[in-house]
Amino acid sequence: MAANNLKHALFCAVVTLVIAYPILGLNLEAQGINVTLEGADASTVISVLAAAVVVFLFQLFRDNILSVLKSVPSPLPKSQKEPMAENKRARIESWVLTGIVILALFWPFFVSRGAVDLATLVLIYIMLALGLNVVVGLAGLLDLGYVAFYAVGAYTFALLSQYAGVSFWVALPIGACLAALFGFTLGFPVLRLRGDYLAIVTLGFGEIIRILLNNWTSLTGGPNGVGGIPDPTLFGMEFGRRVKEEGNVSFHETFGIAYSGEHKVIFLYLIALVLAVFTALVIRRFMRMPVGRSWEALREDEIAARSLGMSRTAVKLSAFTIGAFFAGFAGTVFASKQGFISPESFVFLESAIILAIVVLGGMGSQIGVVLAAIAVTILPELAREFSEYRMLIFGAAMVLMMIWRPQGLMPVRRIHIELSKQE
Amino acid sequence: MLEVQNLSMRFGGLLAVDQVSLDVNEREIVSIIGPNGAGKTTVFNCMSGFYKPTGGKILFQGQEVQGKPDYKISRLGMVRTFQHVRLFNNMTVVENLLVAQHRHLNTNLLAGLLKTPDYRERERKSLDRAAYWLNRVGLMDMANREAGNLAYGQQRRLEIARCMVTEPKLLMLDEPAAGLNPAETKDLNQLIVSLKEDYCVSVVLIEHDMSLVMDISDRINVINQGRPLASGTPEEIRQNDDVIKAYLGEA
């Protein structure tokens, strides 16, 4: 047994060296058209060797290490216990949430413009992740092309404003509904596919939409994108220094305060906040409605759900459409925030980030998803030198989560339902 | 009420069900028995719409239902359970019962979002129905547990309750007593009879537990290797030579 272990450990160490050394230890340097080879610095080589040693030791004492790890109790609570007294919990929860929202309302007035801008981005990701959570977390449909609906929302606003001068507030529902319509039409044929095939097909759709945006130059401007997207207005008041559109007045003149670029940023943040809260509340409501329960039922056991009279297509389609709707919402806000959009913003990686948020947060859990969205967007900004490792860490985190905690960091807590006692 | 005529099901070269006929009247318990692999579950799968039969007719209340999608058949009032219990394991027991009443509830999204009085009323009714059936199968205390955490016998009862909240006319039970101990089987026996007596439901039953079958069935159909072997009252079946041979000869 020990000899066997040794052989296996040696093998694993060699494999570690083989997969790490060439890629990490040798660098291809392009000089003009010639490519030359350079060894990496000593520290990289040493860390590769150290990694191999660690793998060797771990594999050698694998059984011992695992048994030690098992005896350490998990610090995270299990999701299996019965929900606690519901009234109390619900009251506390709603107070805490209201508090957070109020705090979020006033917070931007005390911090820098950059922080507010980042917070707006976080809110957009929250909307996206909550929407995708409906599709992936609740309905169990792995949608890898979610970013396509985000793009539909963003481009709807961009193009409507460019060609028809439509304002943010009109474009918002149109963008969301158009994205939902896209979700509906795309979903209709593909939703009878099995889970993993569905994932690939949605990925294909996402890519097709991006390629079309990139190449339909006459309409979308191709890779150059669409610019000059207007900011939202508040009851006809604009936030620019000068009024751009006939009939509007400017915000700072109306209230007789000095012009500040921050007003616009804060206003956008507040819009995003309201929309994110709206998204969360609507989806929360859905989860307590028959439609939400049937999403989960279909995820749990499709055959049983069908045997109880649920139409697989209708249920999946509703999840897909509603998810797409909120992506369209987020897209419109995104277009308005950036003022400029191009297909670059809607690549597969973006879908993967949103998926990572949902997976990390705990599929189906709203609070978890919100926290994960905040963490995933803010952490790389806090540690700049660390930000190039962002995607590397996401990838690794997705794998690790699937292995150790597929239910996410904040697993879903079942809703407690009070029944009237009879007889 | 239900009439199955010359039902056949072929998978590639294998004729799994061959010319099976059976009929069920109002308030009647009809059993399908036969050795393992005789094609009983395949008959169920055809009746409930999971398979499209390759031949024959299925009439439910005079309406041809063969080849209809499963969820439509279920909405007509033919609901089934499964040989291996299929619950929504990560949902609570009540939620399992609420999901099943999906089509009784107003599915209009807006009404639900706005909590219209009409919607509230329907929701209350479905909660009451769920509570009633939880009481009936003795799972009231478990209402907010996750279904996957119930004991096996409780899961079986929950599955039946989940069918009953849909208010079916015909219930198809696929080996409901499998894995139950004698006491639980006895409870099940009473439950099934009461479904027929008190709730006017007809039951089609696939079961290996002969004492259960003989006790509660009004009529029994025997199939062997996909073909009908005999049918009649429990007494007739007990004395049928073919049946005895099929069971004993191959056992």
Next chain:
Amino acid sequence: MQDLLYFSQQLINGLTIGSAYALIAIGYTMVYGIIGMINFAHGEIYMIGAYTALLAITGLATLGVTWLPLILLIALICAMIVSSSMGWAVERVAYRPVRGRHRLIPLISAIGMSIFLQNYVHLAQGSRNIGFPALIEGGFQFGSSGAFQMSLSYMQITIFITTLICMTLLSLFISRSRTGRACRAVSQDIGMANLLGIDTNRIISATFVIGAALAAVAGLLLGMYYGSIDPLFGFIAGLKAFTAAVLGGIGSIPGAMLGGLILGVSESMTSGYLSGEYKDVVSFGLLILILLFKPTGLLGKPEVEKI
């Protein structure tokens, strides 16, 4: 006449790309056939193969080796070793612990692995594309008509022949060797194979290793053919190869070959007659249509839903 020549040229280009796709597709199809999961990170394994080959070629050039067959052979062996090790390690680390869980869990794990590997190479080797020397130059020129001249390059011939050799070896291995027989048994019924004393873990590892080795071959070939590589180079190629696998019937090795060729030809025809921009649209469109109307592919076996 010119039209015919043009058409033939597109056909040749398509078959070249297609046979390389087929090599990558084998990895998808074998893994799916055995454990029923989409190895989303397979495209990255192929990309790593291409990078390793380039590293080897550059290294040999620095050492002053100039004999072409030796360079190619060493590059091929290096690429195969590194890719296979990577394939083996990926299976051990990311897939084995989640095997047998709900279908989406291994898939998400695979997506995570794919992102990880992409960024691993990106961080180590930079995100810019790097020129891949065209070691095999020249070719046959065929009857020219008007301004158009049809050609068949030695590189294309190399791709055909290498693919042919690999496919033949693979078929022999699957049908003749002990491990090959065990592979077939495991893909029929993994539980039963286990009971019969087949070390299924080893067989699954072997599948990943074989698929990765073939992907490395494709990495070297396509790297030379395209003339440059970058860390994202595996992603689209992986999707294409997956399409090829599904098109031919996932789980079927001749299917992967057929699917690869059909996909390659339809892509090059789109490039040739419509626009190169839309060739990805055509292959994704093809994937969607196949999955919708014949999810078992051209040579796949139908699956019966069990209740």
